[in-house]
Amino acid sequence: MTLWRTVNVGLAAVIMIMGISTAVWAGNVRQSLAQESAIETIQKKQILRVGFSTFKPWAMKDKNGEFIGFEIDVARRLAKDMGVKVRFIPTKWDGIIPALLTGKFDIIIGGMGITPKRNLKVNFSDPYEFTGMSIIASKSAASGKTSLKDFNTDSTKVSVRLGTTAEKAAKNFLPNAKILKFSDEAASIQELLNGKVDCLIASNPLPANLAQKYPEKLYLPLKDDFTKEPIGFAVRKGDPDFLNYLNNWIKVTNSEGWLESRFNYWFNTKEWESQVE
């Protein structure tokens, strides 16, 4: 009997020790998670590092070499609310997610559409803005078309910017058309102007701006955007504290109407145009 009791007591002791140590360990995990959050490093270094890519009018350089744009306003306000300085790190769009993952900056504020594929690599905040895809067509190559159906033919050539959500939208909405991909927007626009492609798919306000700039060559076949895409902040995975902060920040600024007014300023007015060119 004594042997049996000894074993029992021993087992109970082991189970208790394991339980307590797990509890202690769990507490440590929570603590270290909070300490390793980007929020902590941002506060410690007093700098919010923001990655983005030049994309009119989301973010661009003005004539004085200062960054301006919708995302720049958002980043400045976010940094101000966190009580830190902001540092802008312009990055090529193709390498922006690897740069975030390797810690070149803390957050991507660059008009990044939330997609399931990107979401596997990074965490997204709630959407703070929505953007829509629109079509701009060439008068010489494709005239008189007024619906997506008109463009969804074998003979239609569509140009898009590589790796953007426009590429995906083109595939989904115009499965029969031939899609040409360009790594920069300027080249795809040039193809459209030369009449080499029938239409260009891009997020507004680019199509609207182009239609205004070249009224004799281009026209807008559809009045409204044909998609509505959520735009979110991208941060490294495994950082619930930062995500929580960002989501609530979005709720607060949204409720103030601040985000909407900034969006309207950059997307629906031309007041800033003289600052760039």
Added chain:
Amino acid sequence: MKKRVTSLDILLLAVIIGVLSALSYHLVSKLNYHWNWSVIPNYIYRYDQVTGHIKAGQLTQGLLVTLRLSVWSILFALIIGTVMGILRVSPRPLFRMISSTYVGLIRNIPPLVLIFIFYFFLGDQLMSLTGITDLSYSMEDKDFPLLTFLFGPIEQLPAFLSGVLTMSLFEGAYITEIVRAGIEAVPNEQWEASKALGFNRPKQLIHIVLPQAFSQSLPTLAGQFISTIKDSSIVSVISIQELTFAGQELMSATYRTFEIWSVVIILYFLLTFPCSIGVRALEKRMNRHKQD
């Protein structure tokens, strides 16, 4: 020998001018593009209304980064190349192996891949280990004018340094081979004669062999320096804000593709052409003693 303009020369010249003007006519008239050169001077220099000074425009800033990047890369590549070149001809197999591994490794990786590997893995680790990343947060440009003059804006310092590191390692491999060829071109008698005079190997190298090796490979080295300037455009892929990057950023903001690329080409030419002239003058000077 008399130089004479033949009818063939005139014909060739006419053909070249004809093709060029046809091309430029096509560019100007047929291309659906609204040319607008008036925005360009703004990117070269601008008048700062706050301070009342003339400041460097965005393209000039890019040019300055390119210049700094090239100068530092050339300097470090020369050091790496010289050390590795000497090791390459060392009598010890281990040293020879170290050097040939380095050259073999670097030269057989495409530069683009090498740059990505360095930037995302090695360069980044090094910058945070040495504390340069942290340092760049705490310093302000205006407090360290010398540092800004030498390395550019402090906030771009970690990226700039890892760019310089990559470029120096990459160009260093080519310079290693140039230095090795230079050393091997020095006649064996020079080694033997200096040995007979009582020099040991390091002294032979420093006093006798290397001066001859360098003076022979100077034109090739200078050529390598020019390609370093051009190769520096490749680091635009890792978002180092040199001339090509600045140009591409401007293009995505303004869609002024043709004007900006033209200016970028001219700026690169302005940087490399004087170097080419310098190399030619150098070669002439060095070959003078051969003609006498």
